[in-house]
Amino acid sequence: MLNIPCPYCGPRTETEFTYGGPSHVTRPEFKSTDIEWTHYLYHRENPKGPYCERWLHSFGCGRWFNAMRDTTTHEILKVYLLGETSQIDEGAR
Amino acid sequence: MQRYSSLNLAWKALRSNTGWSSAWRTPNLRRSYDVVVIGGGGHGLATAYFLAKKHGVRRVALLERGHIGQGNSGRNTQVTRSNYFYPVSSSFFDHSLKLYEGLSRELNFNVMLRQLGQINIAHSLHELEIIRRWANAIQMNGVDAEVLSEADIRKLVPILNTKSRFPIFGGLIQRRAGISRHDAVVWGFARGASARGVDIVQGCEVTGFRQSGDRVTSVETSQGVINCDRVCMSVSNQSSVLAGLAGFTLPITTMTLQAMVTEPIKPVLDPCVISGAIHAYVSQSDRGEIVIGGAADVYNSYRQRGTLAVARGVLAAVLELFPSFSRLKVMRQWAGAVDITPDTSPIMGLTPVRNLYINCGWGTGGYKAIPAGGDTMAQTIVGDKPHPLIRAFGLERFERGALVDEGAASGVAH
16 A cells, blocks of 8 residues: 655555546647647556656545656655656656 | 377376476577567467467467466456457457357367356446346347346345345346466467477567567567567557557556455355446356455556555455355455556557557456457468457557447446
């Protein structure tokens, strides 16, 4: 079971949270191609390693935030607020 | 290949069971092959088997990073069925069930198929309406399905508590559905493939692809570089990683799916029982264990270890349905990393790389598709165009919006 450090409330157990899927998925421009749109809708980064995702502290403060978690160990490497970017994410761009 | 028969068994038993040869060869990797199949799970082995048997491809290598059958082929709950909603799914999965029905004979290896049926139960009148519609669709697809009343279900599964917190209003049974032995399916295909000249190489990890234009020319592995004409990848949860090595992305999310078994007890449960609403399924194995599975864990993971929160939720739901199981001890709990697609249907066929073929996206239900997956992929590789049964399951369906949104894919809600 994960122990997730909510940036507002501190560490809480996984059952207090709702998973929100990948962070930093950007909607393409209106004039995008079918392929760009397909990638936006369906293709996901599915890395074996650090992964940026959103969590909602639904049974707590009720606020969304980002977490970077390793998908091979489940270790939470860092949490950061919505609107912020992770360094790994910037590196990938 | 040493044929297995009762006569042979008795003869070998009289001689203290000496003289059995290994079921498959342990060959050295050659430098060049016609087809390289990556992934030694059921689908990869079945593909290699049908390539050699049906299409006479002589030089086939099957590369497996660890040991064959140690991934999801050895972690599933062994259910085979074809009660799908859409005609494209039905015809593919029923082809698979038919192959399963003849598989022990085909492979000369007892896969211990036991067709005692699968019941999907409805916990409300509305769910029963949906189940009726589903049963009609299955029948229209030419597959067997019957709607059951609560009394019918009580007769088939006397230990089911039909008046619990989750009352039972009726259900749907596919009587041809059943359970077989997953290890036997893997070993049977491996033995058959090896006997027909397929080189099954274990402990060989693929580390990259060498490409020229839009074609793969060779595969880089931990045991050296192999030249090949065609490559098939059937690597389940590692599909995104391998596709990345080949230079394209997939609409796949790797997640955890757990299962567990209790201590063995006397036979109490013939069919497999599935509840979509509470997201749990239960069957009893030949060894007497109660096999329990449920929902996938909610977040991305390659770890192959489930979270306790989900296991607890599944068990709580199962105990409401089967109160008598409350005294059983859970002996083992395990998890597999499954490759989930947006529409819960598989991805099979061609890829952006001309001579690289893909078979993945089985999510929570790939075991039942093993023989048909192998059969159709083998023809797809040889003919360089999708087998008619898998045309709807191509990677390009996401671009066209032609999803096969199969809620029945795992028999439970998604």
